[in-house]
Amino acid sequence: MSALLEIDGLYSGYAGVAMVRDLNLTVHAGEIVALLGPNGAGKTTTLLTTSGLNPAMKGDIRVFGRSIRGRPAHRAPREGLAHVLEDRSLFYQLTVAENLRLAAARSRGDLDRALSYFPALEPLLGRRAGLLSGGEQQMLAMARALTSKPRLLMVDEMSLGLAPVIVERLLPVLRRIVDDTGAGVLLVEQHVHLALEVADRAAVLVHGDLVASGTTAEIAGRAAALEETYLGADASPDASPDASRTAGPDDRPDDPETDPEADRKDHDE
Ligand code: ATP
Numbered sequence: 001m002s003a004l005l006e007i008d009g010l011y012s013g014y015a016g017v018a019m020v021r022d023l024n025l026t027v028h029a030g031e032i033v034a035l036l037g038p039n040g041a042g043k044t045t046t047l048l049t050t051s052g053l054n055p056a057m058k059g060d061i062r063v064f065g066r067s068i069r070g071r072p073a074h075r076a077p078r079e080g081l082a083h084v085l086e087d088r089s090l091f092y093q094l095t096v097a098e099n100l101r102l103a104a105a106r107s108r109g110d111l112d113r114a115l116s117y118f119p120a121l122e123p124l125l126g127r128r129a130g131l132l133s134g135g136e137q138q139m140l141a142m143a144r145a146l147t148s149k150p151r152l153l154m155v156d157e158m159s160l161g162l163a164p165v166i167v168e169r170l171l172p173v174l175r176r177i178v179d180d181t182g183a184g185v186l187l188v189e190q191h192v193h194l195a196l197e198v199a200d201r202a203a204v205l206v207h208g209d210l211v212a213s214g215t216t217a218e219i220a221g222r223a224a225a226l227e228e229t230y231l232g233a234d235a236s237p238d239a240s241p242d243a244s245r246t247a248g249p250d251d252r253p254d255d256p257e258t259d260p261e262a263d264r265k266d267h268d269e
Pocket of ligand 1: 037043045
């Protein structure tokens with residue numbers, strides 16, 4: 001397996017303060033690596049630095065064997081690196097189709113193929129992105145990323161604000177993408193147990209330090225100890241101390257996220 005992403009001794013942070021220290025991490029073709037850890041651990045910082053959106057303070061990052069030093073962030077998608085940001089970065093006033101077309105045009109990509117992974121978006125092509133449910137917006141963000149046919153896909157907090165039942169439906173799509181295309185995925189995820197179900201390997205960051213890494217079986221075997229020592233309540237989305245970010249209003253029983261029928265009804269009216 002060839003390494004698509006090699007992070008070597010990375011220090012990265014803000015205003016000269018390292019929020020990620022001495023991080024070593026690899027992602028190979030055909031595998032999903034979950035980057036786990038509590039809020040503020042440095043997961044998002046790691047992804048932003050890999051994209052070139054936040055400069056490294058020390059260490060090196062190689063994507064497809066080439067150092068990213070000096071590479072502007074906007075070149076990443078054309079080189080095969082796609083990044084689904086935590087905020088999903090949609091154009092909320094534009095329709096689903098327009099959002100997809102813009103992404104496809106920017107990366108000279110393939111819209112139909114991206115859409116094939118999210119058929120639920122097809123009836124919504126004419127709807128404004130701002131009117132979609134959280135799950136649909138996440139699908140759109142992922143489909144936009146796929147238009148560039150990425151060889152390496154980074155997904156930051158796919159589950160943010162979504163009910164676990166929606167996350168359970170979305171995560172297997174990542175596995176299909178990896179199996180179909182041979183791409184590698186770096187997945188930042190709060191739902192540790194769900195992430196471990198879909199990932200091949202996992203790394204755990206706490207306060208900027210890598211405290212554990214291994215196959216998902218190895219990490220799952222140590223999950224109880226890790227949860228107690230490092231992850232705390234963050235390991236269980238239901239018990240998250242920051243419940244507003246992992247569950248919140250989407251857990252309402254009549255919410256579209258938990259009741260797909262209600263979702264359809266809302267939109268069709
Ligand atoms: P979360 O799930 O909360 O996003 P995370 O593991 O992704 O957690 P990061 O977002 O990488 O964590 O944040 C790491 C640290 O860097 C935190 O202490 C955070 O407050 C800080 N931080 C994040 N963004 C900035 C910024 N733009 N300026 C200054 N500090 C920041």
